[in-house]
Amino acid sequence: MKLLFATGPSINTRFLIVLLLSIALIVAEQNSNTLKPLRDLLSVFVYPVQYVVDLPKSLFKNTIESFKGYEELLSENKNLKRQQLIYSAKLLKFADLEKENIRLRSLLDSSFKLGEQVLVAELLSVNLAPYEHVVVVNKGSRFGVSKGQAVLDENGIVGQVARALPLSSEIILITDPNHAIPVQVNRNGLHTIAIGSGQLNKLNLPFLPNNADIVPGDLLVTSGLGGVFPQGYPVAVVSSFVEQPDKPFAIIQAEPTAALNTSRELLIVWNNDQVIPLSNPVVVEKNGTD
Numbered sequence: 001m002k003l004l005f006a007t008g009p010s011i012n013t014r015f016l017i018v019l020l021l022s023i024a025l026i027v028a029e030q031n032s033n034t035l036k037p038l039r040d041l042l043s044v045f046v047y048p049v050q051y052v053v054d055l056p057k058s059l060f061k062n063t064i065e066s067f068k069g070y071e072e073l074l075s076e077n078k079n080l081k082r083q084q085l086i087y088s089a090k091l092l093k094f095a096d097l098e099k100e101n102i103r104l105r106s107l108l109d110s111s112f113k114l115g116e117q118v119l120v121a122e123l124l125s126v127n128l129a130p131y132e133h134v135v136v137v138n139k140g141s142r143f144g145v146s147k148g149q150a151v152l153d154e155n156g157i158v159g160q161v162a163r164a165l166p167l168s169s170e171i172i173l174i175t176d177p178n179h180a181i182p183v184q185v186n187r188n189g190l191h192t193i194a195i196g197s198g199q200l201n202k203l204n205l206p207f208l209p210n211n212a213d214i215v216p217g218d219l220l221v222t223s224g225l226g227g228v229f230p231q232g233y234p235v236a237v238v239s240s241f242v243e244q245p246d247k248p249f250a251i252i253q254a255e256p257t258a259a260l261n262t263s264r265e266l267l268i269v270w271n272n273d274q275v276i277p278l279s280n281p282v283v284v285e286k287n288g289t290d
Contacts, residue, residue, distance in 0.1 A: 140167045141164045
């Protein structure tokens with residue numbers, strides 16, 4: 001009579017068989033390449049399973065790295081923008097220093113050519129009311145500055161010291177309506193007076209007759225009369241000449257050569273007969289030594 005349920009080898013027997021078979025396969029793999037085709041074939045079937053098993057881990061890792069890389073890019077972008085702003089500001093400052101250096105060189109070169117003793121002063125404030133053109137500089141009586149001294153920039157006469165305080169000085173510009181400066185036409189030596197008009201780009205010459213030998217384009221320089229302004233400094237260029245047949249004087253206007261609305265550094269000038277205090281260490285002498 002056949003058994004209803006056939007019994008096979010026990011679990012221990014099957015485990016032993018599998019173990020021996022595994023050891024045999026390992027030994028065969030180590031000693032020869034006989035099983036390599038079979039291993040390659042099995043790897044093809046196993047790879048999709050490995051890929052599916054590893055997929056969640058790879059996706060999670062890539063996602064974390066993407067967020068981390070994005071945050072790093074944002075941080076790096078902010079740092080680069082901050083550095084760019086800092087460097088741009090530094091470049092602006094360097095450009096300003098370069099222009100200031102050029103202006104100072106022009107000032108000193110012009111002063112050496114003219115041969116006077118000068119002191120460089122920086123502008124502190126400006127008062128350009130319609131009937132008062134006054135600026136304040138950072139040099140005063142402590143540096144030997146006194147009332148009446150001529151002030152110029154690299155292009156010509158700016159004005160004169162109206163008040164010398166210990167640490168600063170007030171400079172009245174040549175365009176101030178209350179200011180007058182003796183000038184002469186550089187072309188022929190004709191003497192006259194230039195008076196401020198209250199406008200930065202205009203001087204009036206009210207005391208020349210209709211037949212005066214002066215034409216637009218003539219350069220006006222300081223005549224040296226009065227002892228305030230040294231002789232030979234550029235003051236203005238004649239811009240217009242209008243005759244008045246029914247009046248004794250013509251209407252003559254001139255444009256100042258100095259950059260009255262843009263100058264930041266000015267030169268305070270000593271005449272040859274003026275003495276600068278020996279204790280003043282910032283005065284530039286005629287020979288260019290301090």
